[in-house]
Amino acid sequence: MLRRLDLRAEPLPRPAALRTLLPRADVDVDTVLHQVRPIVEDVRERGVEAALEYAERFERVRPTAVRVPSQTLNGALAALDPAVRTALETSIERARKVHGDQRRRDVVTDVVPGGTVTERFVPVRRVGLYAPGGLAVYPSSVVMNVVPAQAAGVESLVVASPPQAEHGGLPHPTILAAAALLGVDEVWAVGGAQAVALLAYGGTDTDGAELEPVDMVTGPGNIYLTAAKRMLRGLIGIDAEAGPTEIAVLADAGADARHVAADLISQAEHDPSAASVLVTTSEELAGAVDAELARQVPDTKHTERIRTALTGPQSGTVLVTDLDDGVAVVDAYAAEHLEIQTADAREVALRVRNAGAIFVGPYAPVSLGDYCAGSNHVLPTGGCARHSGGLSVQTFLRGVHLVEYTEEALRDVADQVVTLAAAEDLPAHGQAVTARFPR
Template sequence: MRTIDLRGRELSPADMLAAVPRATQARAEALDTAARIVEDVRVRGEAALREQAEQFDRVTGHEVRVPAAHIADALASIEPPVRAALEEAIVRVRRGSEAQVPAPQTTEIGPGARILQRWQPVHRVGVYIPGGKAVYPSSVIMNVVPAQVAGVEQIALASPPQADQGGRIHPTILAAAALLGVTEVYAMGGAGAIGAFAHGVPSLGLDPVDVVSGPGNNYVASAKRAVAGVVGTDSEAGATEILVVADADADARLIAADLVSQAEHDEQASAVLVTDAAGLADQVAVEVERMAAVTRHSERVGAALSGPQSAIVLVDDRAMATAFSNAYAPEHLELHLADAADAAAAFTSAGAVFVGDQTPVSLGDYMAGSNHVLPTGGQARYAPGLGSYTFLRPQQVISYDRAALSVVRAGVVALAETEVLPAHGEAIEARFTA
């Protein structure tokens, strides 16, 4: 990992972002391709999906709509320790998600005048689970459970067909779907799957959804942009990111392990350490090099850590570290600080904040009870991670009786006249004339 020394400099948020640029070129290149793939699925449906499966997944002649027997087979064959872990994760994520559903609230504006604020679930959701460099049954849980907690009635799931599974979806993903009671499953991947969810595929019995959620590569993220306005989407999640803020007392070995763990996802993954302790920075660099060389996916990890999107950043003090983190707005933020619990409040822009050296991002990926589908690319400045609220629509229900309407009668008429919309006022007056 390269080291960037920002000490002794007055930097704006833009300067800080320029110091550690994100890997954006691949996303930009994916936009046009993803849009074409989505349009092809809209126009040609199943035929386009099958051609894409042959081109991208090396699969032909597979069952695009997964038979119930395949799902049952996958659940029957899952290893007991993996099943137990998935069931425990489901319980934890369900508990965490339940806190994200607001209770209905009624506001009394005046006598006989009230507004009910309620949160309505969307009817139908399409969940996408990637299947490229790794297998993600945990993402099945992270997407399906919040939708179920929100009250979504129909949940469809898609994941790429696997050549080494005879064109079936990976069995661990199917088993996770079975544990959650998801029976509408499609073996389709990438941007094409997003297009299929948005526009529907009649020959498969796939109806369009209201919201598409789930992580994926740059083509999946770009496809979500292409269907925005046709359906709702959770976020354009890109390559994973971890930013660690650490002080001189932090454990270099643990920091290095966490940086390597996220670099394992993808060559474009971002791994950043921000610290005011030069000695710690040197120790982390040594530990990262050692761990990266021996980990299973060392080539992928090495590419991510040596890319321009990863760095060790030296700053003057805690204030500068905080400012850098808030400007960067990472997907995952770890605080390896002696006073991490107290310091956390100052770190306002992050998809999720992991407090203390015993709370690694890996915990959030699987068993924390929080959701691991989080905003990347700086979107944490304005966007949340996935939660039950992703599948809810706030809705106002207004109720006035005649007496309450009479209180504001003159005011509505006056404003309608000012806006040269007299029929608005006449609609009010009609209630007080014979």
């Protein structure tokens, strides 16, 4: 079922050339900017009224208000299936344990006697957290966005999620319940590009209440939401420009083809443009995985979606000579999710430089990370793991330097400051120092 790319015959290409050869979704955010720009500008000018009109147009429902009443959140939590609640509580508990250990402490450096630099880690004040609601509903994304923000000390949180016609213009009840379970009391029924715009600009709700703009927006979404984040970056901070989800599996002959196939299918289930890539040293395993896909895919709920993803140009099998080449290939690919299903899997995983998250061995599937590993599942896509990491407590913190020098400490370095200022032809910089020491 998966198309093949055989890299065994010749020396492995260098990373830049490899990146052009490997399967990847062809997503160009620029192609939709012309559609998104009028939406963003309309919301900037007309606020809530424009956002509600776009909800009616795109979601086929017009909410009575943007902000969901607190009693509705509490009612959704009370009505939540107890098994789902227990699962969410497990996810929250484990995520809080991991993200709690990420919180950085202020650092004071004694540069010279009388001169210190303190790095303070200050949380963003107000953040908008987006929970998608398109082909699937993601209460897990509420957990993955809210927990690190809370651990960072963000004081004001709003969760935005698309209104749904089948739920009376409210976000999905499980989204509302997850927010309530996490202690978030501000949820907006708004989705897509208009959600990012309303979060950035704020507005006045239908009942006259203020919808305060945010300083930052995080969370995954479709290409239109991503385009809005790109347009508004600067006015607001963003976490990343997320593209279609992706999995790469690095496997040797000892891997279980059933596991590999099931894991490739699990990512393909997200979206027809999701990428599922197998990198293996074993042609026999590649064949066995194809056979397993042929057997397993027809038994899935979302068969057509999965089949489209697996047979698209973004998915495939890459055959390599040995694990050294396999590591080089997955490093060049820089997957959002990377599984290592080889002998000595941890040793191999520690050799990988580029991945959003690495799942080691046969009992750490990506699905575990999606929900209950404790790790975060909001991860870089499209090869961005070469330079960016996933959502974490650090996403919501800013390092601020406090510079404290005594008169004597400044006097000791004054000549060097004046010299460097003169070298850059900025004499007033030097005079700002010498003015403190009149001759």
